[in-house]
Amino acid sequence: MILPNKNIEPKYSLFYTGAILLKIIKNKEYSVIDLWFIAKKSTNITYSKYIQTLIYLFSIGAINYTKKGKIYNENIKN
Numbered sequence: 281m282i283l284p285n286k287n288i289e290p291k292y293s294l295f296y297t298g299a300i301l302l303k304i305i306k307n308k309e310y311s312v313i314d315l316w317f318i319a320k321k322s323t324n325i326t327y328s329k330y331i332q333t334l335i336y337l338f339s340i341g342a343i344n345y346t347k348k349g350k351i352y353n354e355n356i357k358n
Contacts, residue, residue: 282336297325297333302342302353309350 284290291297304310304318316330325333334351337343344354 294329294333294336297323297329298337298342300325301330301333301337305343305351305353307353307356309346309352311350315351 282294284293284295300323301315301319304315304322310318312334316327319325319330334343338345341354343351345351
């Protein structure tokens with residue numbers, strides 16, 4: 281489910297949806313709900329898959345959270 285394989289198309293993997301979220305985030309900070317609304321407009325993603333993707337991105341160190349709960353790309357420094 282994390283990576284695509286012969287049984288899972290790329291668009292259904294967390295790897296793919298994670299890339300979409302990172303592309304949206306870039307160097308901005310978003311609240312969880314604001315990022316959800318933007319992601320929902322650009323792709324057909326369920327809320328469950330969205331949350332799983334955030335957990336995946338956090339666990340690999342791609343995103344982090346501010347003290348105010350905003351999500352940002354950990355790999356882009358301002």
